[in-house]
Amino acid sequence: MKSAYHPAGPVMDIGIAAQDRADIAAGLSRLLADSFTLYMMTHNFHWNVKGPMFNSLHQMFMVQYTEQWNALDVIAERIRALGHPAPGTFAEFARLTSIEAPEGVPAARDMIRLLVAAQEATARTARGLYPVVDEANDQPSADLLTQRLEVHEKTAWMLRSLLEE
Template structure:
């Protein structure tokens, strides 16, 4: 049977990453989860409310994007849990942690695209900001998760941005 620590009252975790590093990484992943959730919600909202000449294109594109984003939420939350920390899961927690603000009202289709570009880029910056800590802690699973998320956010931002070009 594993020893119990006084702090956690459960089995001691020894995965080769210090408790302090795991806590810092989990905190960073919690910010990524909050940004990802806000991005998911914004994209789904825009899917429901888009109108105008680009309706069909954007409606379908937003559905693909929010579906991908929804699936990513579980992956991020489960990595936080694997590091031994609770994943945030309330609007209140996400509001405190997120760098992405909710838009007011129903933007025009072009404004939706611009807001989503900014939100994709913000989420990419949040993910990228974790690499120094993850690298220092030798945390390859989190590095892999971050690399995959960056690829999605950068590609999606590029695709959305291309809709704004003349």
Template sequence: MGVKAIKIDIGLSEKSRATIADGLSGLLADSYTLYLMTHNFHWNVKGPMFNSLHQMFMTQYTEQWAALDQIAERIRALGYPAPGTYAQFAKLATIKEVEGVPAALDMVRHLVAAQEATARTARKLLPVVGKADDQPTADLLTQRLDVHEKTAWMLRSLLEE
């Protein structure tokens, strides 16, 4: 005996909900890839900047971990399943994994690029969300953009003379 789906009527069309959920799935994939990269670098950083980078990366991956839940739960609220496997994330993410263990400042460079890529993914969805008049998703995207742009700036600052 199958379970009958309950109609969702939250003021967004099914087409809008599907398009937004797809966009958020890409954001979740980029966010998870960024989270994993940051945690990996936290574990493996070494050199004269070890302590400051180790602590900075921990602050960043902890914030990122909480954001994953917010993004996934918004996808669910729109009525769609959230991606949750490495295979799905690899297919959806615009960020590529880093091979090996880069030098500390190369880790920072990779994280700048990944933060910026995640910001671009969020920003790309804003017009779609605006057109659909989806304020909760717009609020989530604005919060994520603020974090990713600020974090990218802080990381870039480490690379300047």
């Protein structure tokens, strides 16, 4: 079967309707914005944490921000594979994110609380996209969402455990 061609270039036909691809890309853009905001927050806390938990939190935050950094590319490339541009500016991320980044340098326990909330917010963003992805029969995006949910839920649990007495 020959691919359709348009004067502006080949027409995309991956078996997902154009409007569904646009809706999924919009949802993934929100996930990318949350993920980038979470990455920046975690990296900031890695640099600025202090107190008796310094060493363990400094190391834990490094593992977490490194994982987040690697996820950014995966999410952005899925948006591109769906035929849409990925957001990539602070202004776009600020407009799209559901996470409110703190001002200043919180105390270590507050950093943990803020990261729990940010991990959970990112999980909610990912989970909220499932109905659109399922309806469009978009297995690669569903797989990406499943992987991200596993990471965010596990990380939130691990951070939350640090706050228990």
